[in-house]
Amino acid sequence: MALSPDIDGTRLWSDLMTMGAIGGTARGGSFRPALSGTDAEGRNLFAHWAREAGLAVTVDQVGNMFARREGSDPSRPPLMIGSHLDTQMPGGRFDGVLGVLAGLAVVRALNAAGIVTKRAIEIANWTNEEGARFQPGLMGSGVFAGLLPLEEVLARTDRKGLSVRDELSASGYAGTLPVGGRPIHAYLELHIEQGPELEETGTLIGAVTNSSWGCSGFIEIRGENGHSQTAAMSKRRNALVGAAKLILAIEEIGASQEPAGMVSATVIDSWPNNRVNIPHLAKLSYVVIHETAEGRQAIIDRIEEAATSIAAESGLEIETTTAFFRDRLDFAPDMLGLTVKTAEKHGFPVMKLPTLTAHDALSIHMVAPVAIIFVPCRDGISHSELEWCEPDHATAGAQVLLDMALDLANAE
Amino acid sequence: MALSPDIDGTRLWSDLMTMGAIGGTARGGSFRPALSGTDAEGRNLFAHWAREAGLAVTVDQVGNMFARREGSDPSRPPLMIGSHLDTQMPGGRFDGVLGVLAGLAVVRALNAAGIVTKRAIEIANWTNEEGARFQPGLMGSGVFAGLLPLEEVLARTDRKGLSVRDELSASGYAGTLPVGGRPIHAYLELHIEQGPELEETGTLIGAVTNSSWGCSGFIEIRGENGHSQTAAMSKRRNALVGAAKLILAIEEIGASQEPAGMVSATVIDSWPNNRVNIPHLAKLSYVVIHETAEGRQAIIDRIEEAATSIAAESGLEIETTTAFFRDRLDFAPDMLGLTVKTAEKHGFPVMKLPTLTAHDALSIHMVAPVAIIFVPCRDGISHSELEWCEPDHATAGAQVLLDMALDLANAE
CATH class of the missing domain: 3.30.70.360 (Alpha-Beta Plaits)
Known part of the structure; x- marks a missing residue:
């Protein structure tokens, strides 16, 4: 297992609170529906922080953002870390946001330690995971993974009749990069659990085994x-x-x-x-x-x-x-094993558990091995202004993410 | 009692069907919410028919339309006939519309008979009786009767945030005439019953005694x-x-x-x-x-x-x-008596009954004696595309309206 620099938990927490203030609500949540003005502000801030950390930011035709830290062998498929910055209406400060900003924390730790990985590391901010304003959710990752046709998605409209296509343009995130169609070595998504299991059992890290059977x-x-x-x-x-x-x-x-x-x-x-x-x-x-x-x-x-x-x-x-x-998806056993092993290395209590709801990782599972890493959230509450993740838990999750990223980005 | 020319029932029915086709729905109703494009078309058609009948059309600052047939003594307060052309979303072809178009039928009958009344006769089309798009309903008649402040009403917005003021302008019906503040001799409103009483009892004409106790x-x-x-x-x-x-x-x-x-x-x-x-x-x-x-x-x-x-x-x-x-309103007893007497003169079965719901006459009751005249509607159904009034019933109601108008317009 690779060397393990430390995550700057203070900076990660500061970033979470700063992002949460964009579209911040009086009760402590955030209101950044996909492709709204506040979503654009959140994207701008992420792009700023990414460039500040030396990353190259690109945007594809469905607005997915990728912040890339080059590897020593640019020809190899990158290790990707991702989630989403859009929120419910209103939502909390952690759902999705933690997974993206922890990616920045990983890159900053690598920068501080002067580590160059073999493979590039890319941080993805997927467009419209929440499906709050435009349906369906998992939109950006769904197009990336070839599950949703780009043209159909661009024609989708919100309740006011505004289309994804027009709102991408209005928000400044109608990129030119083709969507997907390129190999990814592996994909990591750190997320709050959105259920009470980890908290109730005093567990710090959840290694997600599979998704549930759902429908609307x-x-x-x-x-x-x-x-x-x-x-x-x-x-x-x-x-x-x-x-x-x-x-x-x-x-x-x-x-x-x-x-x-x-x-x-x-x-x-x-x-x-x-x-x-x-x-x-x-x-x-x-x-x-x-x-x-x-x-x-x-x-x-x-x-x-x-x-x-x-x-x-x-x-x-x-x-x-x-x-x-x-339908139920079962995530790659070696990725699951790596999550458990990495948590144990740090002495973090870890358990295997399923995810009830969907994440962008469910889309990316179709094109690359994925690991979803959970940290606890208070009372299992999410999609709520009351959503809460303890700072130490966010740091621990990011630390696991960092070690896994190092391992995977240096793999053959 | 004055001479009694005949209502042209065929023309009245043709007008009802023509107006109903503006904003017409597939199930036989109409969709003309107050100050919408279809409401403006309905107003334009009413103004056209009124001018064709020799009437002078004016519009006040809340969009109420008045089509005036001059009397031999223009200084006397006019006899007014009125109701509304706006509909629910969707509504039927008779609620409100009958009261306005029967006014035109009255005037045409007087024209054909060469009768000049002492007082002018005015046909009113009140703005936004339904309250479907903008609240409250009885808007135009409420401002006319001094029950609602003009400025407050103009600032009201629909669910899209569009204001009465802007939509009056957009529809071309932001008039310059001051609203109300002028005497009316008496006010007549012909309306479908909107309940089953007349139909169930085989009664042709309802003489409305009072309104009900309501609230929201x-x-x-x-x-x-x-x-x-x-x-x-x-x-x-x-x-x-x-x-x-x-x-x-x-x-x-x-x-x-x-x-x-x-x-x-x-x-x-x-x-x-x-x-x-x-x-x-x-x-x-x-x-x-x-x-x-x-x-x-x-x-x-x-x-x-x-x-x-x-x-x-x-x-x-x-x-x-x-x-x-x-609160309950009790309408002028002499107006009620005139309704009953006029119906009996024609041999029309007549009964006294209350109105459950509101009509513009409830506003005008505050500034002039009013009579509400009901005719049956099928199964008591209204605010519905299935709303229906038999042609003969519409004609009979208009005939009563005509005789009452003649009587009142020639009164001292």
Whole structure:
């Protein structure tokens, strides 16, 4: 195993807090939806810090940013470290951000120690991991890995009708580099766990074994429009009432799956959404996560049954569809072993565990061996202004990242 | 009682269908939200028909349109006939439209018969009765009657942030005439009933005695944001789940009031409304209608109780407020008597009944004696693309309007 310089934890923490202040919210979170003005500011700051550390910054056609530290053999595929700087609306200061800024901490430590690695090291900031403003999420990494067609992604629009293409231009991040199509030696992503396991077991490092079985569901409830101040209550076919019944049914199904799986209805739109009108159309969507494929299917089936029974009793038309199926991925065993070995070398308590939700590493898994390294987050909370990672945990995670990067970047 | 020329029912029906085609929807309704492009087209057509009938068209500073047929004594306050051409999103072809276009039918009948009335007759098209795009509704008539301040109303914005002031200009209907402040002899509004009473009793004409006790309520439900794919189900404080419980509680309260009152939750907004996030904030609003003040209050009280109990059991914060209280109005008895007498003269079955919902006449009641004349609508349906008024019923209503207008416009 290679020499191990130290991570500057103070600087890493300072960077996390500085980035968090861009789009900072009063409750301590950040609001940097993909390709927004604040996302552009966050990108600018990352590019500034990267150049300051001697890295060459490039941008591809979907806005993915790469900050490259050249290796002694530029012809070899690089070791890549990455995650994302975009946030939920609002999100926290660590989800994604830690993985990118820890990459800078790795490079600075190598610079300070005067180490030149055989392979280049590239830090990636993937466009729109969150899928908060534009869908689907994992957008930049998905195009990079050949999972999503570039042209389709560029045509995607947000709720205001603004396209990815136009917002890339407006934000100054419509790059010219082709997306993907080049070899990567290995990919490392440091991330907060977003669950309570590490904290509850007093573990510092999580070595991620596999992803979960997930999918999204969409429900359309159709009633009949009418006047909410004159139509007889008993004759109303109120789509919002049907939606409310489904929200509660879905929550109950989710609660019954704990801890193997979960589901909540999280998105609602209702028409015409005026006080004096009976809602004639409502749309819901939900996300399912489960440890097994059978569990995922069972949740979908129970939601279908609930929809059928609510439709029958209410006279509403209810249509359900599912999409964005994500099957379990098992990450490269040697990468997993390296994570465990590196944590143990430092005496950091380490455990193997799955990831419930998706990360850019799930895209990159399709084109390179990946390791996802988790550190604890308070109460398992994420996608929240309350999201929190202890400074020491961030430093420890970055230290593991550094040692793994050194090892992998010097490999044949 | 004055001479009684005949309404041209064929022309009236043709006008209703032509106006309905502006913003026409595939299911037979119309989409002409106040001050939209289609509303402007509808206004242009009304102005064209009015000028064709020899009327002078003026527009005031809130966009109210007046089409005036001069009387033999221009110094006397005019008899006014009015309603509105804006629709819900979508709405039907008769709500409001009938009252305005029947005014044109009255004037054309007088023209054909060569009758000059003592007082002028003005046909009013009030701006934004529906309150679908800009709130509150009854906007133009409210400013005219001194109930709403002009400047406040002009500053109101729609969901896109566009202001009444800017959209009045954009639509070409930012007039220069001062709003209101001038005497009106009497005001007549012909309208579809929007309830089932006339149809169910085989009655052709409704003479409206009074309005109902109404108000609106607003509920804010606050939970905590989090990740919908990782946060333990049992720890979620999901604002949308609280909203769903309240929607069902409100619907149940409404159902228990029938037929004296009604309430439904009709508007919902949820944040951040992304699939991978637990909703941390949801807002609902509802409208209450009741025959009595006590009944209205009882509904509000029961909703408060439901909110308190849902908050206690869920750990959500729930805040309720009420606004837009509308107390019962009793319309002028001599106007009511004239409606009944006129209908009986024609042998039209007539009944007295209250109006559940609001009309521009409720505003004008504050500055002049008003009569609201109802005709049946199919199944009591309105604010709906399915809204329907039989051609013969429209003609009969316009005939009553004509005779009442003649009587009132020739009065001392």
